[in-house]
Amino acid sequence: MADRAEVVFVDGVRTPFGRAGEKGMYWNTRADDLVVKAMIGLLERNPAVPGERIDEVAIAATTQTGDQGLTLGRTAALLSGLPKSVPGFAIDRMCAGAMTAVTTLGAGIGFGAYDLAIAGGVEHMGRHPMGSGVDPNPRFLSERLVSEDALNMGATAERIHDRFPSYTKERSDRFALRSQQKVAAAYAAEKIQPDLIPVAIRSDAGWGLATRDEAPRPETTLEGLATLKTPFRPFGRVTAGNASGLNDGASACLLASGKAAKELGLTVKMKLVSFAFAGVEPEVMGLGPVPSTEKALRKAGLSITDIGLFELNEAFAVQVISFLDHFGIDDDDPRVNEYGGAIAIGHPLASSGVRLMNQLARQFSEHPEVRYGLTAMCIGLGQGGTVIWENPHFNRKAK
């Protein structure tokens, strides 16, 4: 058995994320078209990659019906103009769909099955509202396998507030406000735009072009956040302001073996170190990244103090706070979500994993003093996922 192959993240892109629903910018755009445009944009940015050398395409979506069905990886490959010889498949791990596409294909590269692979995800929550068409087995409730709250993500976030009374609503709002501010600053500094693939959008008033995320609210204030309703329970703590919204969007990234990247002269943005998924009680699914991160660190032989940059999916502010609290990191630690997160940008479920990686990759290039970073996210029905990456720009002598 040969040694494990080195797995590298060559490049990643995404569409601007839209607000879900009739008023959202992608209401007239198909989900598969979104991910196809992301893939085409990715391939156009990497002209040194011959299409026929792509060994696998894995595209994630949570609701795999209609324009998100039909074995997305294969259909997206065909629609992107990749040769018919390129295989593909669909993947689902709810919010961690794209992350799981990356880890699955990354594992395949490590094993030597693939040299080059495209991983990504899409979620059109306007066309496929969360939970549409689901049919949970009645045993979940009759045998009390999960609490009633487990299937309602907002309720799971309230349960974290219950469990940790020190995580107040005000603390969550403060975290949310900073997310909005950091996204606005990142946009102003052109940190986000370089990895966005513009999408032509059709409306009753003609064609337009989506070039920016639709969800951010840079005008957000703490006072404003305080007045928002708590839709998941009366006098609760979770609001639309301190949670990610309902969004449409897609992402795609190019993974390679170290050898293939070298052969084709591809620039390496990140190296895969380890990954792990772990389960927790479904009714507090937001805690999932804690055990998954501990596991990934263990497999990498690293400790949390070795991690210099964090990209954490902000499904809910309280859920990120729980992670930071567990590892003894401040809520406003500058290593965490430097460009802001899903609370501002949005969270089109299965596409978000690659967005985290895109942002971490860009931060790596600007932080040569950092050797390791991680991307982590919580997952519905009580899971967490963590991927640890190494910075190829790392320089011991950097400040």
Next chain:
Amino acid sequence: MSDYSALDFSPLVALSADEVVTHSFVRDVPLSHGRVLALVTLDNGRDHTRPNTLGPVTLLEFAATMDALKARAARGEIHGVAVTGKPFILAAGADLSKVSEIPSLETGKLLAQLGHHALGKQSELGVPSFVFINGLALGGGLEIALNADYRTVDASVPAIALPEVSLGLIPGWGGSYLLPNLIGIENALKVIIENPLKNRVLKAADALELGIADVLFASASFLENSIAWAEKVIAGTETVARPNLPGKIERLVKWDAAVGIARRMLENRIGTVAMSPHVALDLLKAAKSGTRQEGFEREDDSLAGLISGDQLQASIYAFNLVQKRAKRPAGAPDKALARPITKVGVIGAGLMASQFALLFVRRLRVPVVITDLDQARVDKGVAYIHDEILALENKKRITSDEANRLRALVTGTTDKAQFADADWVIEAVFEELGVKQDVFAEIEKHIAPDAILATNTSSLSVEQIGAKLAHPERLVGFHFFNPVAIMPLIEVVNTPQTNDVTLSTAMVVAGKLKKNAVITRDTPGFVVNRILAKVLGEAMHAVDTGTPFDVVSEAIAPFGLPMTPFELLELVGLKVGAHVLDTHHAAFPDRFFESENLHKLAEHGKLLERDAKGKIKGYDKAALKIVAGGTTPMTATDLQRRFEDGLADEIKRMLDDDVVHAAEDIDLCMILGAGYPFQMGGVTPYLDRVGASERVFGGTFHTPPIRGVGAVPALAGAAE
């Protein structure tokens, strides 16, 4: 010099109360460095089955939109303007639905001027203008693009064309001036003159190669890439190369010569009767020099002349017949009655029968069995079909899988029992009543009682062919035209016995064969052959009585038919021609001529003298000898009158006899089955406008007659 903005376009608006308006929606697209592209979407709010069209209200809205954008550009708010269409469609051209109602030459001219007024604004915005050709761009649709500074094209666009001359029009919203000055005279002649006559359109790649589009992008990200490209052009980082742009030498040396060659080609091909291609040629010639404004003014005058003339009205009538009536055949029973066809039997294995078998197997993809008197003939027929399939495969028209599939479906047999499970049996045996009767009576013993029987007879009574059948209700006439694979018409002959299931099946089968079917009554010659027999009978009668061939050709020249009667006789075969005249004379001895001379010519074998390439040089000497001896020659004028009045009389009788339900069906048959030109409107609009209908039966086939408002067409360059 015309100042278009000073014109009053309200007479056009008054005609356009029910126009399906294609709106001009504007959205701003942010570019880098704070620049903004105003993106205009043309959308009529309907799906792709109702393409964007450009009527007066649409054009005025477009003009107002461009004015507003020009003002914004002047204020520095926008840095470029791009126009694109709704999904699959840029625009299908001018809205011609009201052209027949244009009351005067002046109003017609306004229509030309309004197009220039609106589309021309794209060149006066003060910022670069782009058209992103995202879909179908025909006629005025393409002229939107030609009026812009730059063009991109979506790789999947299936049809880009200036088809105007085939409709009796000219590209009159800038196309005739702008196109040759963009892509060179030879390319422009191809697009404006040659392609329409061949019914050809450009695909996206052709448009790029010719230089109509500056750049081509794949469909999936067409708009995104077009915007990114426009951004680079605006920023000055993209240089647009136009290798086909005509240079000084082209203008000095090539231009007039190319137009001359095209004119000779045109005269050879369609003669000089159809005006619009010649007017377009004049415009293209004049586009060599002068300003854009002068070019536009020439187009205004030319278009006004054509709009007020008869040929355009007849052409639009003909276009609508082919586009609409052909797709919803008059008198067709409910399609749901049609029997599904799972196996086809062809009686006969000769050339015609083999062509049928090939067509049926290609289009229906069901087993096709052919039969004949002996195994040798059957084998020959099957071999012919296999060879044709191989030829299609070699030409990459079908894949090898498809070729294998088709070959496996074709079998030959002398055992009629193999017809037992055929749902559709068509005969193509010798054109003799007794033979056809016996063939059907024989096959009926082997087939299911409700299998459909079809005969390809061109001259016999379908009802009589079925006289020996136990179930004559399942027999229908199914008359193809030669060459079977190409000619788009089938006359479906409905006998008094034919039931609705049979008739419906015949219509559905014709559709699946991708043919247009017209239902006719079971009368001699049905439609096309009866009218051709009338013309050819008159022509031969004139020859027989001493009129020279040339005078006969001269007499019918004003029709503008695709060929003279004598070329037509050689095309169908002199023997067949003589037979057709005989059968019609037998049926209507007082109105149709037979010709002993034609039989003699058939025996001799030829009529025309041709060179090695088959080009006509004159008349065969022996043929001239054969027809010599007539003593009462006619003048061309007299004979023209005989042609016209004879046709008006015969067609009136056909309609009175309900051979088909309407004059429209006669015209459709003549256009599709005999290549009669659009400018004649088939045949009846022509007969009305030359006064034949009035002379013969004191009326017209169409009320009101299909005519222009009557001005003499202005030729390009004519002074106002």
